[in-house]
Amino acid sequence: MQISEFILSPLLALIIGIFFLGLARKIMARIHWRYGPPITQPVIDIIRMFSQKAISHGSIFNFGLIFSLTGSIVVILFLPIGKMCPLSSGGLLVILYLMLLAPLGIALSSGEAANPNSSIGVSRKFLLALGYEVPFLLILLAVMAHYHTISLIEIVRIQANTGWSFGSLPLVLSGIAYFLILPAILGMRPFEISGAAQEISSGPKVEFGGKFLAFSTIQHALHEFIGISLFVNLFLGGWDLFGILEPISNTIWGIILGIIIFLIKMVIIFIIELFINAVFPRFRIEQAMKYLWKWPTLLSFIGLLIVVLFN
Amino acid sequence: MDRNKISKWLKNPGKMAHKYSFHVVYFCTGCGIIEIPPSITARWDAERFGIIPVATPRQANLFLITGYVSTKTLKAIIRTYEQMPDPKYTVALGSCPINGGMYYDSYNTITSLDKYIPVDGYIAGCMPRPEAIFIGVTHLWKLIDMDKADGYKRYREDYVHYRANQEQLFGELEWPPLFIKEIVK
Numbered sequence: 347m348q349i350s351e352f353i354l355s356p357l358l359a360l361i362i363g364i365f366f367l368g369l370a371r372k373i374m375a376r377i378h379w380r381y382g383p384p385i386t387q388p389v390i391d392i393i394r395m396f397s398q399k400a401i402s403h404g405s406i407f408n409f410g411l412i413f414s415l416t417g418s419i420v421v422i423l424f425l426p427i428g429k430m431c432p433l434s435s436g437g438l439l440v441i442l443y444l445m446l447l448a449p450l451g452i453a454l455s456s457g458e459a460a461n462p463n464s465s466i467g468v469s470r471k472f473l474l475a476l477g478y479e480v481p482f483l484l485i486l487l488a489v490m491a492h493y494h495t496i497s498l499i500e501i502v503r504i505q506a507n508t509g510w511s512f513g514s515l516p517l518v519l520s521g522i523a524y525f526l527i528l529p530a531i532l533g534m535r536p537f538e539i540s541g542a543a544q545e546i547s548s549g550p551k552v553e554f555g556g557k558f559l560a561f562s563t564i565q566h567a568l569h570e571f572i573g574i575s576l577f578v579n580l581f582l583g584g585w586d587l588f589g590i591l592e593p594i595s596n597t598i599w600g601i602i603l604g605i606i607i608f609l610i611k612m613v614i615i616f617i618i619e620l621f622i623n624a625v626f627p628r629f630r631i632e633q634a635m636k637y638l639w640k641w642p643t644l645l646s647f648i649g650l651l652i653v654v655l656f657n
Numbered sequence: 658m659d660r661n662k663i664s665k666w667l668k669n670p671g672k673m674a675h676k677y678s679f680h681v682v683y684f685c686t687g688c689g690i691i692e693i694p695p696s697i698t699a700r701w702d703a704e705r706f707g708i709i710p711v712a713t714p715r716q717a718n719l720f721l722i723t724g725y726v727s728t729k730t731l732k733a734i735i736r737t738y739e740q741m742p743d744p745k746y747t748v749a750l751g752s753c754p755i756n757g758g759m760y761y762d763s764y765n766t767i768t769s770l771d772k773y774i775p776v777d778g779y780i781a782g783c784m785p786r787p788e789a790i791f792i793g794v795t796h797l798w799k800l801i802d803m804d805k806a807d808g809y810k811r812y813r814e815d816y817v818h819y820r821a822n823q824e825q826l827f828g829e830l831e832w833p834p835l836f837i838k839e840i841v842k
Contacts, residue, residue, distance in 0.1 A: 371704070382700040384660070387678070387707055394678040397671030398718065399743040463713075547712035555715035555742040 351432040352423065356568075359422045359575075362609060363567030364388050366616055373617065377624040386466075392560045400556025407458040411554075411561050413439055414451025418568035420444055425575055426499050428585040428605030437496035437561040438486050441576070449475055452550050452562070459553035467549025470631055471540035477638035478530040481523050484646035488520040488653045489580055502584035510583040516656055519649035523642040528615075530623055530638060531573040533566075536626040537634055570616075577610045658706075658798075675744060675797050679719040680711040682741070684734060687724020689750040689784050696787035708796065714740040719797075722776075725753035725760050726767040728826065735823060738774045739835045743809045746777045746801075748793060755779050772822045773836075775808035816840070 368385040375382025384390075402408055421444045423433045449471050458465035489511065493501050501511075511517040530537040541549045554562050578584060585591065585604030594600040629637065659665055660703045661676050661707040683693050697703045697710060711717050713736045726734060738747065749770055752758040757768035770776055777800060780793040812819060824830055834840045 375702070375704060379699050381705050382702070383707055390674050390678045390707060391680075393670050394674035394680075394718065397674060401715070401742060529727050543712040548716070551716070552713050553715055559716050628668075 348432070351430050354425055355425075355432050356419050356422050357502060358427060358605075359568055359571045359600055360564065362612070363394070363569075363571040364564070366570050366613075367563070368621055369568055369613075369616070370623075373620050374624055377621075384582060388563065390407075392563055395555075395560035395563070398556040400558050402558070403553060407455050407553075407558075410451045410453070410455030410458065411558055411565070412451070413454065415561055415565045416446045416573065417444060417447025417451055418565050420447070421572050422568060424498070424500055425572065426579055426584060427575065428608040429601050430515040430605060431499055434497065434499050437500075438490060439496055441498070442483070442486060445572070446475070448565060452565070455558075456550040456553065461553050463546045463548075463552045464550050466546050467540045467542075467552065470546075470579040471550060473535060473631055474530055474533075474539055474634060474638075477635045478527045478642075480639065481527050481642040481646040482531070484643065484650050485520045485580075488517065488646065488650040491650070492516055492653045492657065498579055498618050502547045502579055502586070506586035506589070510575075510581065510586070512583075515651065516653045517581070519645050519652065523646035523649060524577055524581060526642040526645070527638060528577060529619060530634070532570050532619060534619055534623040536622075536629045538623075538628050540633055541632055542628060559628050571612075573613050574612045574619075575608075577615060582611050584608060612628050672801060675718060676801050677707045679706075679708045679723050679746075679794070680717045681708060682717040682718045682737060683710055684720065684722045684730075684737065685724075686722060686726055686730050686734075687751070689723030692750070692784055692787055692790065693721075693723060696790050700833060701787045701791070704789070706791075708780050708794065714738075715742065717741055720745060720747045721750060722747065722754055723750045725751070725758060726770055728767065730763045731767055731770075731773060732827065732831075734770075735774060736832060738812075739832075745809050746797060746806050747774060747778065747808055748778050748797065749776050750780050750785060750790070750793075752781055752783050755781065756757075758783060773819065775810045775811045775819075777806045787812050801810065806836070 367388040371387055372382045372385050410622055413489050421441055424436065424441050424444070425431065443582070453468045453472065489501065490496050492511070493504055495501060508514070512521040530536065533541055541551065546552070551559065551562055585608050587607045591600050591604055591607070594603070666673050682691060695701055697708070703709070714720075718741065720738055720741060722734065738745070740756055749755070753760060753766070754770040754776070757763070757766055760766040761768060767773065778793060780789050782789055785793075797806060813836055816834070817840060820834055820840065
């Protein structure tokens with residue numbers, strides 16, 4: 347069981363992440379009153395990219411992309427998907443560290459390409475990361491202080507017993523703050539600053555072609571999975587759905603149903619994010635920083651104060 | 658459209674994926690670019706067939722030249738074409754890239770684009786409507802099926818002649834040759 351989890355967990359994340367990309371294109375098309383591509387379109391795109399002849403810009407260019415892909419896969423090994431979690435030691439602190447590997451790898455790779463557009467994209471990506479890391483850290487601190495643990499599995503398990511933390515009074519502000527920074531973590535509008543196709547020719551991806559673009563698309567899919575699944579684990583109770591899995595929680599069916607409930611929660615959150623993505627235009631970088639350091643930071647700070655004072 | 662035929666996908670996934678995932682660089686040379694926005698937005702919705710515009714030539718596999726080509730823009734067209742990864746396809750829109758069109762006697766308009774870069778297909782008309790672009794895409798699917806959309810192979814084989822034509826027009830070129838081996842031969 348333990349070994350198969352190491353293979354199953356990233357594979358599931360990859361399938362769901364690519365399904366999310368297809369769902370995003372279909373739903374965006376329906377909002378525009380278009381028919382839209384088939385939901386398998388990202389798979390077709392990725393096959394096409396792998397069959398194209400790629401141009402490399404040097405060894406760091408290759409290494410950076412592999413680095414970021416590895417970073418994303420390692421983060422997924424630390425995330426509980428339902429009850430499936432291959433690596434459980436370290437918990438949230440490890441995730442906080444490892445989540446920076448992915449943008450770092452992309453930055454190395456794009457820097458080697460020496461394209462001005464990709465340099466601008468990378469600098470915007472890091473500025474945006476700086477913007478959302480502050481409220482993100484405050485939110486994680488509030489959650490860890492409330493549950494007296496850094497283990498993500500433990501947090502999910504306590505939520506199954508005492509109710510979702512999004513519904514509990516001390517953590518509701520932190521939950522709202524996480525929801526507000528979620529588009530920035532996913533790189534969707536209104537925070538589509540680093541990958542803006544119309545302004546800076548799709549930013550860090552500007553020199554990626556062929557298999558490099560395919561790997562970068564896969565990395566993007568995994569990153570979307572990480573951002574949303576962290577939200578579901580921290581605030582929406584993971585695999586728990588009002589205790590209906592309580593009688594069968596230790597059987598194989600309990601585990602499979604737990605994963606399905608977890609994925610359904612993720613899809614709902616992702617669709618809400620897509621509606622936000624469809625409605626809003628893009629921020630400029632200083633507007634994004636002003637927003638991220640004002641409202642989400644304020645909310646998460648008050649949330650942290652409430653948790654510390656009332657526990 | 659044979660996008661849902663699993664047997665064809667298993668037989669040749671690369672070719673099928675190329676047919677149904679055109680990432681397009683639109684080269685806005687002339688009046689033809691005005692026909693593109695309706696074809697990619699809600700009215701005709703090219704994304705149904707997997708056709709979306711991309712921002713850079715590195716990510717693209719279809720190069721759409723929309724309208725007349727002046728001597729100055731031809732330089733940019735050649736450089737964009739050479740940056741695209743193989744396999745790549747070129748389609749020229751309107752009558753101007755075919756024979757100059759209404760600018761046939763202009764001193765700074767290219768009368769035949771095919772002399773400088775290989776063109777896989779032309780969509781004739783002045784200007785062709787968005788429906789004609791879709792018919793052009795279905796023709797390109799047929800060409801890819803029959804392995805006749807081989808412009809990128811022709812460019813490699815006849816690179817000496819293409820380069821000679823380009824140098825005849827511009828004199829000394831600012832960029833190095835794409836295929837050095839072919840030049841040395």
